[in-house]
Amino acid sequence: MVWDGVGGNRLAWAELPETVRKSIEVALGSAVVDAVSQPGGFSPGFAARLRLADGRRLFAKAICAAQSVDAVAFHRREVCVAGRLPATVAAPRLLWHGGGDDWAALVFEEVDGHNPRLPWRLEDWARVHDALVRLARDLTPSPVDLPPLAADPDLFSGWRSLAADPALAAWLDPWTRDNVDRLAALEADWPEAAAGDTLVHGDLRADNILLAGERVLFVDWPHAGVGAPWIDLLGMLPSVVMQGGPDPAEVWRTSPLARGADPAAVDSLLAAVAGFLLHGSLLPDPPGLPTLRRFQRMQAEPALAWLRLRLR
Structure with a gap:
């Protein structure tokens, strides 16, 4: 069997605290009308492609300290890296981050793409x-x-x-x-x-x-x-x-x-x-x-x- 790296334990959009959901929507200036969970990776946090009421599509991830203190630290460190990468680097652009004391949330531009097919071709x-x-x-x-x-x-x-x-x-x-x-x-x-x-x-x-x-x-x-x-x-x-x-x-x-x-x-x-x-x-x-x-x-x-x- 080829292991796909899917942890299978993601939070859904509706499972995020209302304060976190509202902070994301306020920052983006539009309501989230659809959220498609992305299962790849191991974090137990939220990771989804978002569709907004104004038609924009973005990617968001979030996690709380109660789930994993280490993962919160990783999310916050990613802000320090992704937010400073030059636009020429082959990585999605970080658009917003927040979450308060207990949560870390990041929003990126959505990439219309997919992970490599497995087994590798x-x-x-x-x-x-x-x-x-x-x-x-x-x-x-x-x-x-x-x-x-x-x-x-x-x-x-x-x-x-x-x-x-x-x-x-x-x-x-x-x-x-x-x-x-x-x-x-x-x-x-x-x-x-x-x-x-x-x-x-x-x-x-x-x-x-x-x-x-x-x-x-x-x-x-x-x-x-x-x-x-x-x-x-x-x-x-x-x-x-x-x-x-x-x-x-x-x-x-x-x-x-x-x-x-x-x-x-x-x-x-x-x-x-x-x-x-x-x-x-x-x-x-x-x-x-x-x-x-x-x-x-x-x-x-x-x-x-x-x-x-x-x-x-």
Whole structure:
């Protein structure tokens, strides 16, 4: 089965508090007459295409702290990124944000498009890959003053956490369990490996991509930071394989984004990503996100297989 990344737990428009709905309608200057929920992603919040009484069509998302404090923080951080992206960047424009103390709400221009079809089709992947190359070019140097991805050196610490927790490490396969210390050492170098001056999306996968006619747009930017231009491709490839796409080693061998990347830096960051996914997949479900751990596990397997191939 190809996992589509649908969490299946979105709020409907009618389930939002009246104060939130009214604040959106007042800000937009027109009543919402229809809201079509968009199921992709894992947030338990609201995400829908809106049709207004004046005929305009927009996209809105909202979440409250009672559902997920982390998700509220992510929504608010996305304001800091999306609101400052140059108009030339392949991303929807942020039109409004608000929500008060307990809620975070954002409204974007609507994109008449769809996520890539799954399993991945080669023509769709070729389009997305070409767009990734352009995105890295357009965002180098970063047009937004954001911290480097490595500003939080503990962002990737999965292998080190597993090395320190024998009970959790016991769930690993024999090769992985025998190499935990080696993988932890590789992971520890990820801040230096990720260094660069490109604005990186930080969370690319099929449900954060829209194909709209000839355009490819990238949505959901709360995890953005500054780093090496090849990071988004590397971080995305495990999900591409999981969803029926091409072999990551072959993509990496032929991609302009990988050209010139230090192999040791690639190994370090790939180890960091694989450890993050695998360690996360062994933890309890976070509140409101019942499918996240399974999704992480299904990406961890191809990430680790690719890493093992590189470490031979």
